[in-house]
Amino acid sequence: MGKAERVTYDAPPGHVPPRRNIRLGQARQQLYCKEARVPLLTRITGPRDLDRLSLEELGRLAEEIRTFLVDAVSKTGGHLGPNLGVVELTLALHRVFDSPKDKVLWDTGHQSYVHKLLTGRQDFSKLKMKGGLSGYPSQAESEHDVIENSHASTVLGWADGIAKANQVLDRDDHVVAVIGDGALTGGMAWEALNNIAAAKDRPLVIVVNDNERSYAPTIGGLANHLATLRTTDGYERFLARTKDLLERTPVVGRPLYDTLHGAKKGLKDFIAPQGMFEDLGLKYVGPIDGHDLEALESALTRAKRFGGPVIVHCLTEKGRGYQPALQDEADRFHAVGKIHPDTGLPISTSGADWTSVFGEEMLKLGEEREDVVAITAAMLQPVGLDKFAKAFPDRVYDVGIAEQHGAVSAAGLAHGGVHPVFAVYATFLNRAFDQVLMDVALHKCGVTFVLDRAGVTGTDGASHNGMWDMSILQVVPGLRLAAPRDADQVRAQLREAVEVDDAPTVVRFSKGAVGPAVPAVGRVGGMDVLRAPGTDTPDVLLVSVGALAPMCLEVADLLNKQGISTTVIDPRWVKPVDEAMAPLAERHRVVVTVEDNSRVGGVGSTVAQALRDAGVDVPLRDFGIPPRFLDHASRAEVMAEIGLTAPDIARQVTGLVAKLDGRYERSEVDSVEAARD
């Protein structure tokens, strides 16, 4: 985007540009612009630039933004559908509220591209790429951004906390939290609502961005309630029509309108049952057409003035304005790769990916075993359960964005005599740790968790890397954890997992294309030998975890060239540590573990503990993800950044072996050691 042209106005004499054109419905004072006609969007360098736009210009700007989104995101990939659905909503929010003084908060944050465009960030050429814009809000990018975590259902908690801080510090700043209908199915949202509703005098605006979808149509009782609100002839529309009529009625009109406007809950319930929200003690405004700027600004302005917690229920359309998205029944282009902007068709199709290997094997399992059922947390297709769901619609449960409930419900299902397979992204299982520990494991329930997107995912930023599961799950008594190295092992280990009916089992694999088959050349205990050392006195035992097997074989080749003999094994089940590990380690001079998980508490430290417990004091070096949040970049760029590449590991192991031989330069080994944390 070119630099915004300086805009000059010859306004009518005495005209004062409004702080904010609150009532778009009023006759607007048309400003006279003399600048060359440049795209409106390039003239927006911050939210306050919106105040000077007429309703007609705002409409044009909305169109420009949609064109920009399709053009930019089709080149980079990203969350196209969600952002097309919040164009007018974001414009209205930034015209009514004064960010960054007022906090505009986004749940999950995948729908914040328009917010970024309006807050000085219009270079989307490197969206979600190293050095480019994050796909979510980022405090490092802008003072207008707050929540970065991209994990759903947390915005109301944040808003509750910030509103409390405003009250304690006597600030008159506003807090407005945007939460999707999907995110509203998360338990944390209701924990927050319970607290928010209790403070009648604490201003807080909640905008429900209701597009009736997570990826797929949103499920559950809440979705049904929102549908009731959507379909009832809105109280607001009733009042607007009545006001219009009564204002034209002489004498009694106005007083009657005022009575109606102050009508108690009874009238509202009669016209548009508010139910749940009002029963919670929350003022409810809506439903509002989320693409009608005037209606939005009117409702948001009233909500802003309310002086207590208020919900503005906005009806929006995911993928609005872009036919290919609107026609996408699966998820309205929730998250797309690179696509042809005209057709929406993918530019590149990847080969078989881990997810589809799991999905196909799950379908076969479903055919063979009637007791196998599936659970998803609002991500049926992304986790590969769509085929299973099509074949066995009564044996798949979409619990909404409710991973904790998913895990507890799985315990109940197992207790009830079936074997649930809960497929979920690794990072999203974090929030269900206690349920895995205290509901599934404590009660020895046979539940299988399939963790997709395990390890470094990269482009979705710090919170989406599946880098903690093999650490946090190590402490769960009885839990068995598998990290398949290729497609054959996904199939085999999934089958082994569902055979366990008295403990939780976990099968975790990476994002994207599945690597080449890595055959075993031998077996030690329950572990596969991937590379024999070629000598009886090998130097290095390299423990390769999961999808990193091809890279570990490359490390062995590089070490071999240094005259360092290496045994490469794949433990397959990394928890519990195989009993054959200690005796095998004892036959080597150094043990090296390599995992796509945090180094802290990961497989490496667990193997080290097993060796200590067995009295085997062979030195061990563990390679994994350092305990820090990783900025967004491609998986390969992140892996290189953290030294999880074959050359990096081989160089460090060579240094370690040289140290063992007493043939080392202190500086070289120190630099090696320092580089690891």
Ligand SMILES: Cc1ncc(C[n+]2csc(CCOP(=O)(O)OP(=O)(O)O)c2C)c(N)n1
């Ligand atoms: C805890 C958690 N689980 C799952 C996801 C994956 N996810 C990202 S967006 C999304 C759907 C959100 O739906 P909604 O809140 O309605 O927002 P919309 O995309 O419709 O605007 C899901 C399930 C997530 N980000 N966080």
Ligand SMILES: CC(=O)[C@@H](O)[C@H](O)COP(=O)(O)O
């Ligand atoms: C925002 C969110 O959590 C998901 O939409 C996520 O971005 C999808 O990730 P994948 O692209 O790996 O399916």
Ligand SMILES: [Mg+2]
């Ligand atoms: Mg939604």
